[in-house]
Amino acid sequence: MSYTKPEALLSTEWLAANLDDPKVVVVDASLPRVGVKEDTRANYRDAHIPGAPFFDIDVIADPNASLPHMMPTAEIFAEGVCKLGISNDTKVVIYDQHGIYSAPRAWWMFRAFGHDNVGVLDGGLPKWRSDGYPVASDTVVPSLAEFSANVRPELLRLVEQVNANISSGGEQVIDARGAGRYNGTETETRAGLRSGHIPGSLNVPYANIVKDGSMVDSTALRHAFEAGGVDFAKPITTSCGSGITACILALGLYLEGRDDVAIYDGSWTEWGGREDLPIET
Structure with missing residues (x-):
């Protein structure tokens, strides 16, 4: 495919x-x-x-x-x-x-x-x-x-928008970090950050869509996102540690036809570093 x-x-x-x-x-x-x-x-x-x-x-x-x-x-x-x-x-x-x-x-x-x-x-x-x-x-x-x-501001999300989305639920937020960091069972690689994830966010580790340094095929791509609970018909924002691997998810979603995926630029370096923002584990 x-x-x-x-x-x-x-x-x-x-x-x-x-x-x-x-x-x-x-x-x-x-x-x-x-x-x-x-x-x-x-x-x-x-x-x-x-x-x-x-x-x-x-x-x-x-x-x-x-x-x-x-x-x-x-x-x-x-x-x-x-x-x-x-x-x-x-x-x-x-x-x-x-x-x-x-x-x-x-x-x-x-x-x-x-x-x-x-x-x-x-x-x-x-x-x-x-x-x-x-x-x-x-x-x-x-x-x-x-x-x-x-x-194109529609491809960028700021912390205020992501925080407001927790209650509105208008967009799916997909976290590209590994499951341990997402679940809060592994210590963050950057010092001073809390562990866990943005409330309500989904987890599709970027490593699930890259194999031997190359993007997996279309069938495996779609399976990885669907296994993470992603609905391809709904708006999507991706996040990660600092806005880098979130873009791997955006690339994978683009290949599957979603050219409107936004990136939360500050990602967990911002969210996990602020005590005033909620987290889930």
Whole structure:
């Protein structure tokens, strides 16, 4: 069974055939995994897909936020992607060093700023390399481009909206964290956070829809969400630890036809860090 909207997920074969297309820009949007000491910037310098600049999710972000990698203004986003050689006519291909981990965050950011011509490389850099395609260690200096960002507020949820939704029940909130963190039986990876989940939220761990660094097929995708109690006919917001793996769920839902899924940007780093917000375990 094929995906309903397969254009958001690109194969290594497709990228290899289109890598030299001047209208295609591929970027590395890697972040260190939570709880793992790794330098994704240094890894990028050692080996990246030829021609790919580094999309720094921690830099193309709100510089005044106390929470990690919060959404920037349209102006900051546009300035950041212009420096990567990306214009409104560009086909953007995003990958990360772990397969599918942080690349969907950058994918969602582009969509939230009005750019739909964007896809995630299925399997990321590991699959690119295992399929025998070349990597580079040169310094990539993109030509400056022009990009106009147009915010889609419907794809973003703030804490006030999520809190109000607890009583209204207008949207399903799906938590991408593992079951232990969701249930409060495992200590949070970030210091100072309470354990548990947003009252009424569902749990679909992102690891249930990614296998060996690639997205599972359509049948397995739908099964994973339905097993978590998700109703595909109702509005959906996804959440996680800090707004990264929530975007993996959004990508999976997009592939199944849901292009209207919102992200709770602050996610558990915000919710679990505030004593004035309710939790369930």
